[in-house]
Amino acid sequence: SIEEGVQxxxxxxxxRAELxxxxQYNLAHLRFVDKSNSFPxxxxxxxxCMYSIDQVLAAFGYWNAEQSPTFREGVKYFADEQTDIFFITLNKSDKDFSPSTLYEDYAINERLFHWQTQSRVSEHTATAQRYIHHRETGNRIVLFVREYKEERSYTSPFVFLGEADYVSHEGNKPMSFVWRLREDMPAKxxxxxxxxIV
Structure with missing residues (x-):
């Protein structure tokens, strides 16, 4: 049995000494320690940690054993949980994204993140107002970020950066937002x- 083998x-x-x-080597070379989310x-x-879109949508109950609705957007609002999730691809190629979806998304530093909305969002829309006033209304903003859509012919997973808070915004269609992450982004x-950074 497995137990007998371990013994x-x-x-x-x-x-035993080698194990x-x-x-000890692995402990000394940890690149990060994951943290539990603080969702209610x-x-x-x-x-x-890194997750595929499928895993994220399943974790939020959007996908389950009975249903898996089509999802093509980079944002999703879960009204029951009062949570907006953003799927952000940093380096977009012309072949994967249309000119209207080549948003300017980037880190300003380890805590501040610049993100652009979809091109149809203006300041007076319900969506923009939900983003701007998310703290007063009890809504959460959650970021999932990856560098490329694909690497080595495989779809890249997203790094879950956790919750973020509104700092500022400017522009219209699209709007540019600055978010403050509640946890420092991993150095890498x-x-x-x-x-x-060049």
Whole structure:
């Protein structure tokens, strides 16, 4: 059995010592430690982990065993949870995105993120007002970010950056927002997401 196999490995002093060395090495070289989200409802996603769109939509209950509605947008509002989720691809190619969807999305630093709405959103729409006043109304803004749509011919997953708070906005159709992340972006992600870094 598995238990017997583990016991046999641990009973051998050389194997046990090697396992301890491997665990200590891995612990010393952790790139990040994931954090639990603070949503007031059940959601199995951990901050700074990577997820596919399917996994995110399933975690929010949009997809389940009975239904998987079509989803092509970069944003989704879950009214029951009062949560807006943004799927952000930083480096967009002309072949994957139309000129009207080549938004300017980038990190300003490890906490501030610049994001553009869809081209039809103006300041007086209900959507824009929900974004601007999300704290007063109890709504949450949640960011999922990836560098490219595809890497090595596979669809890239998104890094869950957690919740963000409104800082400022400007423009119309599209609107440009600055969000403040509640958790620092992972250092590796900052270098990728900040397009001013050469």
């Amino acid at each position: 046999r490995v641990l009973s051998c002093e050389a194997f 301890v060395d491997i665990f 409802y059940t959601c199995p996603l951990d901050i700074h 992600m900052v270098a990728v997401a900040n397009k001013c």
